[in-house]
Amino acid sequence: MAALWSAALNGGRVLTNTVVLFLLAMLLGPEAFGTVAIATIYIVLLQLAFQQGLAPALVARSRLDDGILDVAFRLALAGATALVVVTLALAWPLGAVFRSPDLPVVLAALAILLPLMALDLVPNSLARRRSDYRLLALRGNIATVVGGVAGVLSAVFGLGIWSLVIQQLVTGFVSTALLLKRTEWRPRFKGNPAPNRRAVRRELLGYSTRASATATTQVLAQNLDALLTGLLLGPRAVGLYRLAARLASTVTDLSIRSGQAAALPDFR
Numbered sequence: 001m002a003a004l005w006s007a008a009l010n011g012g013r014v015l016t017n018t019v020v021l022f023l024l025a026m027l028l029g030p031e032a033f034g035t036v037a038i039a040t041i042y043i044v045l046l047q048l049a050f051q052q053g054l055a056p057a058l059v060a061r062s063r064l065d066d067g068i069l070d071v072a073f074r075l076a077l078a079g080a081t082a083l084v085v086v087t088l089a090l091a092w093p094l095g096a097v098f099r100s101p102d103l104p105v106v107l108a109a110l111a112i113l114l115p116l117m118a119l120d121l122v123p124n125s126l127a128r129r130r131s132d133y134r135l136l137a138l139r140g141n142i143a144t145v146v147g148g149v150a151g152v153l154s155a156v157f158g159l160g161i162w163s164l165v166i167q168q169l170v171t172g173f174v175s176t177a178l179l180l181k182r183t184e185w186r187p188r189f190k191g192n193p194a195p196n197r198r199a200v201r202r203e204l205l206g207y208s209t210r211a212s213a214t215a216t217t218q219v220l221a222q223n224l225d226a227l228l229t230g231l232l233l234g235p236r237a238v239g240l241y242r243l244a245a246r247l248a249s250t251v252t253d254l255s256i257r258s259g260q261a262a263a264l265p266d267f268r
Contacts, residue, residue: 016141020148021243024163027155030239036164037242038098038230039106041223046083047117048219058125066185069122073187076118087111100235102161109165113172120176123183139178147171 025033054072058064088111091104127135151167159166180186230238 016144016148020144020151020167023148023152024155024167025243027152028160028163030243031236032102032161032164032239033242034230034235034237034239035100035102035106035161036110036168037226037238038100038235039103039110040168041219041227042087042094042107043110043113044219045223046087047114054121055125055128058122059128064126064129066188069126069185070188072125073118073122076121077115077187080114080118083114084111087114098230098235103235106161106165109162110168112169116172116176119187120179122185122187123179126183126185127179135179135182139175139182142178143171143175146174 054076058069058072061068087107091107094107095101095103124136127133147167147170150170151163154163154166226238226242229241
């Protein structure tokens with residue numbers, strides 16, 4: 001059953017994102033997509049570089065308590081805060097490199113997702129530890145639909161490139177809110193998170209560094225073509241390229257990857 005919910009999570013999200021993508025493409029054009037695509041790649045790489053490894057570290061750990069969860073949350077929040085500062089410092093130079101006047105403000109807006117991802121870290125990891133893929137599937141698909149509706153309505157009302165930013169921000173906020181609502185854990189900003197917090201921090205960071213390096217390398221390799229296209233040809237070319245690639249990959253995502261998710265437990 002967990003495998004089926006995992007497949008539903010993947011298939012439902014891919015289908016909804018694809019429909020929303022092409023609705024927004026008709027309303028906004030490729031240049032807006034290219035600019036937001038470049039900004040999204042940057043945000044995802046930062047998120048993977050620091051936070052992604054912490055989730056598998058919590059899932060794989062044999063014992064968890066509130067103190068360990070607080071250490072992980074504070075690590076993720078501190079890293080996210082530092083990355084927001086770095087993003088704000090690099091936003092305008094990156095806009096000049098990619099020849100996009102809209103890129104700096106888009107990067108600054110999407111940087112809000114970094115601390116939001118830190119808040120999402122612990123409840124997401126706890127759901128995966130107990131194989132609650134039903135919860136993850138429902139919250140993922142609901143957030144995608146709500147974010148998609150918000151993006152399309154924003155485009156209809158003439159908000160232009162900000163429609164894509166609103167779509168991502170609404171999706172992120174709804175996703176985190178739904179997960180927190182179904183999780184007993186709540187972040188604590190004061191107090192001693194764990195008696196041996198230094199050892200826990202070293203252990204989590206050690207595992208996180210290895211996992212994050214692998215994930216970051218994979219995502220960078222997958223998006224290197226889009227980044228090079230942006231550097232050489234600008235955001236409009238990135239938008240056209242990503243729209244064409246998305247159309248080609250949708251069939252694969254709906255069939256092969258969803259099937260892999262459902263069949264994987266049979267090979268244990």
